[in-house]
Amino acid sequence: MVFCCKVLLLLLFVTVATADPKYPGGTTTVANTTSLAFSQPAANLPDQRLKDFFVGNSFFKNNWVQSPASATARDGLGPHFIARSCSGCHLLDGRGRPPVNGNPPVSLLLKTRALHNGAIGSHPQLGEQLTIKATYDQPPEAVIQIDYQTITGQFDDGMEYELLQPIYTLELPDGTDIPAIISPRVAPQIIGLGLLEAISEDTLQQWVDNGDNGISGRISRVTEAMSNATAAGRFGWKAAAPSVLQQTAGALNNDIGITSPLFPQTDRDSHQNEAEVEINSKLLNQLAFYSMTLAVPEARIKDSARFADGQALFRASGCGGCHIESVVTDELEGLPELSDQTIHPYTDLLLHDLGEGLADQYYPSMLSDEADLATRFRREWRTSPLWGIGLIPTVNGHSRLLHDGRARDISEAILWHGGEAESAKLNYLRMSSEQRTMLLEFLNAI
Numbered sequence: 001m002v003f004c005c006k007v008l009l010l011l012l013f014v015t016v017a018t019a020d021p022k023y024p025g026g027t028t029t030v031a032n033t034t035s036l037a038f039s040q041p042a043a044n045l046p047d048q049r050l051k052d053f054f055v056g057n058s059f060f061k062n063n064w065v066q067s068p069a070s071a072t073a074r075d076g077l078g079p080h081f082i083a084r085s086c087s088g089c090h091l092l093d094g095r096g097r098p099p100v101n102g103n104p105p106v107s108l109l110l111k112t113r114a115l116h117n118g119a120i121g122s123h124p125q126l127g128e129q130l131t132i133k134a135t136y137d138q139p140p141e142a143v144i145q146i147d148y149q150t151i152t153g154q155f156d157d158g159m160e161y162e163l164l165q166p167i168y169t170l171e172l173p174d175g176t177d178i179p180a181i182i183s184p185r186v187a188p189q190i191i192g193l194g195l196l197e198a199i200s201e202d203t204l205q206q207w208v209d210n211g212d213n214g215i216s217g218r219i220s221r222v223t224e225a226m227s228n229a230t231a232a233g234r235f236g237w238k239a240a241a242p243s244v245l246q247q248t249a250g251a252l253n254n255d256i257g258i259t260s261p262l263f264p265q266t267d268r269d270s271h272q273n274e275a276e277v278e279i280n281s282k283l284l285n286q287l288a289f290y291s292m293t294l295a296v297p298e299a300r301i302k303d304s305a306r307f308a309d310g311q312a313l314f315r316a317s318g319c320g321g322c323h324i325e326s327v328v329t330d331e332l333e334g335l336p337e338l339s340d341q342t343i344h345p346y347t348d349l350l351l352h353d354l355g356e357g358l359a360d361q362y363y364p365s366m367l368s369d370e371a372d373l374a375t376r377f378r379r380e381w382r383t384s385p386l387w388g389i390g391l392i393p394t395v396n397g398h399s400r401l402l403h404d405g406r407a408r409d410i411s412e413a414i415l416w417h418g419g420e421a422e423s424a425k426l427n428y429l430r431m432s433s434e435q436r437t438m439l440l441e442f443l444n445a446i
Contacts, residue, residue, distance in 0.1 A: 019342040021311075021325070024387040024446065025192055025296030026341030032297050037391045038093040038191050040295040044337045049293075056290025059283060060086040060093075064256055067278075080131035080141060082109050082255045086287075089187035089255065093294055094395040096187035098146060098166070098405040105132060105144055108405070109255065110168070111362050113181040125176045129254045143171040148406075153415070156430045163415060166406050183362030184404040185237050189395070191388050193235065193244045194292030194338045196345060198329035201232045207324060207348040215321045215420050217350030220382070225249065225262040234349050237403045239382040245288040252279060252287075260284050292335065296343075296387050300445045310442025313435055318424035319414075322383045324348045346386035346446065353379045355418020358402065379419060390444030410443050411436070 023029040028042035041053045063084040064077040082105075083089045089096050089107040096107020110130040114123040122128050131141050148164040155161070168182060204219050220233030225246050233239035241247035249262035257266050259277045261284070279287075301307045314320060323346040331339045359379040381403060389410065393399050399409045407413035417425045431439065 019326070021344045021446065022299045022301055024299055024344040025195060026329075026343050028192075028195065028293075028295050028337065028341065029298050030295040033300060033391065033394065035092060035395050037297045038189055038294065038388065038395050040297075042194075042293045042295045042337055045293055046337075049337075052286050052289050053293055055283075056286040056288070059279075059287045060090075060290055063088075064258060077257055079257060080134050081257045082131055082133060083107070084256065086251065086256075090190055092395050093190050095189045095392050095398075095400070096405070097396070097398045097400040098184075098186065099144075107187040108144075109185050109187075110144065110170075111183040111185060113183075113362055114178045115181070116178060120181070123178065123180055125178060126172075126180055130170070130180070130182065131255075131257075139173055141173065142176075145169040145171070155433075155436070157432060159433060161411070161415060163412055164406055164408070166404060181361045183360040186400070186403065186405040188237075188384070189388060189392065190291055191294050192296040192343070192345060192385065193247075193294065194332065194335055195296070195329055195341060195343050196234055196347070196349060196385065197244055197292065198332040198335070198338045198341070199234075199327055199349065200330035203327060203330070204232055204349060207350060213318075213321055214423060215352065217322060217348055217352045217383070217420075218380075220351050232349075233382075237381055238377075239349065239351055243288075244292045245285065248288045248291055249284060252284075292338070296345075297391055299344075299387075300390065302445070306438060307442060307445060310438040310440075310445075313431070313439045314442055317427040317431075317439070318421075320346075321424070322348055322350070322352055322421065323386055324383075344387060344446065347383045349382060351380040351382055352421070353419035354381050354416075354421055355379060357418045358416055360404075386443060387446055389446070410440055 025042070027044045030040040030043045032040055041050060045053065065084075066077045077084060087093070089109075091107070098108055099105045112123045112126045112128060112130050113120055114126075116124055126141055130144075132144060134141070145168070147167045147169070149167060151163040151165055153161055153163070166184070168184060170180060170182070172180070201219075208217055208219060220239035221230050222233040222240055222242050223229070224231050224242055231242035233242055235241040235244065235247040241250060246262060249260045252258040252260060253263040253266055258279055259265060260279045261277055261281050264277050325346055326342065326344050329339055329341045329343060353376065356379065358381065362378060389401075401407040401410065401413040402416060407416055414425060414428050428436065428439070
């Protein structure tokens with residue numbers, strides 16, 4: 001109740017939106033620069049829909065417990081899990097980070113694969129995802145150690161920089177005799193997800209065919225869990241989920257061990273069936289509704305002329321080739337508040353080859369001789385939305401970026417780019433110190 005009151009109080013400061021980049025979420029935008037900046041309901045959400053938002057918020061924040069329990073609406077945790085709640089990774093609906101000072105990971109997960117019997121697929125002992133916590137009657141799957149190698153370089157004006165290359169070591173339990181292929185992922189902030197779902201597939205296809213500029217993004221084609229139909233993937237670091245609902249159900253299943261009508265059994269618990277799901281359709285939909293209607297904060301533009309200069313550098317550098325600035329959302333069934341909005345997400349939701357520097361060892365399921373497909377997939381990442389990026393330190397107390405949190409700030413994130421973004425990175429390296437400052441000020445403001 002205290003959280004709800006805080007949110008309602010902060011809603012007094014909502015904005016009236018236009019196509020101006022100051023309002024990146026259109027009429028859903030809120031003016032909030034506090035630690036709750038990512039936790040606000042869409043500004044245009046009517047009062048009668050706030051109930052569903054706050055019910056979803058409750059299930060997002062509160063811990064699940066092990067079965068059997070008296071709190072039957074929240075039991076079913078594990079047996080293996082990463083966090084006990086959604087907010088355990090997405091603290092204040094924000095972004096996670098790698099562990100520090102030798103502490104165990106809190107908002108970092110490792111996807112797992114293995115080469116087994118001539119094919120790359122799910123690890124036969126660890127499953128699709130490594131989990132480092134377990135209920136009291138189960139041993140944890142592994143202990144993770146992260147070390148960093150320093151990579152040095154310099155800008156064209158002579159200023160030096162350092163990057164951190166993470167090196168992962170797994171201490172696996174006895175009996176795990178097949179090496180694991182891993183992909184580390186940190187939890188991203190989850191603002192504006194419904195608006196991203198409302199971008200039409202036709203628009204995504206237009207961005208694929210965006211001209212001969214060295215950029216060749218592609219739509220991630222994935223399977224809808226309920227219909228088994230093929231759809232455009234939009235969510236997750238590899239754009240593996242076509243909808244917020246499926247992304248939510250997948251995270252519940254993989255990260256907390258909670259089954260649902262979309263995923264009625266967990267990674268390694270084949271004994272469960274749809275009759276035993278631990279979150280029903282109504283609650284799952286309310287949880288997804290909450291995630292879909294989290295508002296995007298207003299851009300913090302202090303000097304419009306300087307903002308415009310930074311924006312010009314963003315465009316001239318080539319960053320906007322993938323981080324598309326503006327788009328109008330399509331009609332989204334059941335959510336008219338998110339439909340027909342002019343938004344500024346700075347993403348095309350496509351997969352792009354970002355070079356060997358950011359590549360990991362994670363492959364889709366395939367035969368071991370399909371090397372070209374494997375190489376492409378391991379170098380590809382979905383373009384991350386940039387809206388609200390400057391508020392991550394305020395909300396979460398850090399500025400770690402990229403899929404595994406290796407970048408300690410926006411500048412380092414740019415310097416890690418390669419592949420299709422190599423020319424944009426080189427343009428950044430060529431900028432003067434003042435130009436780099438203006439570009440970073442722009443990015444921190446949007």
